[in-house]
Amino acid sequence: MAVPDLKSLAKQIAMDVLSAASIGLTAPITMMIRHDPGSNVYCLVWExxxxxxxxxxxxxxxxxLIIGRLQKWRDLQKS
Structure with missing residues (x-):
């Protein structure tokens, strides 16, 4: 198995950070949307x-995730 260089490792970590941050920060916002019974109005209640x-x-x-990626990269460097 080919050992990825440091630049590709940094790219993988950056993509992981962006995807986790986007999912992790949009999920609570969607959970804060409330609907009043009998109304067509949706409210965003900040919690x-x-x-x-x-x-x-x-x-x-x-x-x-980052520690796991770094350990895997280090193990590939050794072999």
């Missing part, structure tokens, strides 16, 4: 706790 929880979750996910 900071959902945004904070999402940021913490995305940060943990990205840390695990």
């Amino acid at each position: 900071p706790s959902k945004i904070y929880a999402s940021i913490i979750g995305v940060s943990i996910f990205l840390a695990i």
Whole structure:
């Protein structure tokens, strides 16, 4: 198996960060949309706790993902 160079590793990590951040930050916003019964109006009710929880979750996910990618890259460098 060919060892990826540092530039391709950085590109993979950047793409992972962008995709996780976009999903992780849009999900709580969609959960904050409320619909009043009997009305055709949708309201966006800001709940900071959902945004904070999402940021913490995305940060943990990205840390695990980046560490895994770096370990895999290091193992490929050794072989």
